[in-house]
Amino acid sequence: MGVFLALAELRSRLKEAQTIVVKVGTSSLTYATGRLNLKNMERLVRQIADLHNSGKKVVLVSSGAVGAGVGELGLTSKPRTIPERQAVAAVGQGFLMQVYNKFFLEYGIVTAQILLTRDDMGDRRRYLNARNTLMMLLNEYKALPIINENDTVATEELQLRFGDNDTLAALVAGLIGADLLILLSDIGGLYTSDPRKDQTANLIPVVKEISPSIWSSAGEAGTSRGTGGMITKLEAARIATRSGITMVLASAEEDSVLSRIVAGEEIGTLFLPNDDTLVQRERWIAFAGQPQGAVVIDEGAVTALLERKKSLLPSGVIAVKGKFGVGDLIRVLDPQEQEIARGLSNFSTEEIEKIKGANTAQLPKVLGYKTFEEVIHRNNLVCFE
Structure with a gap:
């Protein structure tokens, strides 16, 4: 009843x-x-x-x-x-x-x-x-x-x-x-x-x-x-x-x-x-915007995003897919390449290729300049269930 x-x-x-x-x-x-x-x-x-x-x-x-x-x-x-x-x-x-x-x-x-x-x-x-x-x-x-x-x-x-x-x-x-x-x-x-x-x-x-x-x-x-x-x-x-x-x-x-x-x-x-x-x-990030590429992340980064609600750092990225620029919408894939999130990238494809797996303290040395510490900041990231 x-x-x-x-x-x-x-x-x-x-x-x-x-x-x-x-x-x-x-x-x-x-x-x-x-x-x-x-x-x-x-x-x-x-x-x-x-x-x-x-x-x-x-x-x-x-x-x-x-x-x-x-x-x-x-x-x-x-x-x-x-x-x-x-x-x-x-x-x-x-x-x-x-x-x-x-x-x-x-x-x-x-x-x-x-x-x-x-x-x-x-x-x-x-x-x-x-x-x-x-x-x-x-x-x-x-x-x-x-x-x-x-x-x-x-x-x-x-x-x-x-x-x-x-x-x-x-x-x-x-x-x-x-x-x-x-x-x-x-x-x-x-x-x-x-x-x-x-x-x-x-x-x-x-x-x-x-x-x-x-x-x-x-x-x-x-x-x-x-x-x-x-x-x-x-x-x-x-x-x-x-x-x-x-x-x-x-x-x-x-x-x-x-x-x-x-x-x-x-x-x-x-x-x-x-x-x-x-x-x-x-809503626009999650459903309306059209992703220009993707990054594949490791299990540790998956846990950081889905359970600890953290930003995506370069150290968690293991691969890059597609070609995109700074500010473009990209997909975030787990090691099995299932989409778990979408967000606005702080780096281009070429930059992420250089810094993937790197510690944030290493970024200025790897890139030759300093911009952001996160590949995708939490404020620009939407995770899926």
Whole structure:
């Protein structure tokens, strides 16, 4: 009984959320033919308008540009090559916004289109510019931002794409300091196994920690129209909860799903924020910035970083990977080359090659000049669980 009361209390806190990011996937916005499902879109808009009119600040992260383009062009399948995808997205994005604008204007709500690429979030200056724009729209103009990845210019290389709008939504939530992230999907939440294949799968109502067993329950993408599976949703949850943001994963098909979530009703899966949350600058280091290289460290340095919360010293570095300069974001790898942290380097690749394994007292002699004692200072370092 106590567990249910505790869960009900946790859910009830969602009523206090003032800034909410809602993400909806392609499969929830389009038919199997690829054309937009106007009924679903109108239902989504009506729910968001209700939240907006109640005084909530809402940001919509919407997929569907490629799907809409497929339908408008009469294609029978999703484009495979980069030029095809970008061209179809260019057609679909305009039509998608046209429909959103029409629906939202019926409720007297002005919308603003924002298209982002991985580079926009990875570059610190552009990241802050995006934040300033969003905060102005929400706070001063009371407009409703509609965000999508800029598929017309983004490429398929991993470092230049979000991979899925789930990740983009989590980054946006962290960017604006949202209270709540809601992912609307074609599945009702996180299950013990894939409910489409396993009839014994059970819904997990609340996740306090994204443990290895939680990761193992994730399956593949749900439909041919979408790009994300449960893995991308768990990655979004990891970003959101570490950023101090509560996340709910629920089905877009549920009646009045948004108002029911915000009212505290037990629907979908609730992901609770971590106790050890990151501040704005740390969020960029951990999730938004794009690492330019990496250093491999020994076990002693791993212990110093993860358990003793120390800075990374040259003596703990055993190898350098990639090419980067002073101030660049780099990954920190353990001896098995698993990523355990990210941070801003005080030295270039060439400098670290010279000083790796060296005592801090030796640095002026090895380099011929004196700068920093730490490869990454603790203030510029974020460790992962």
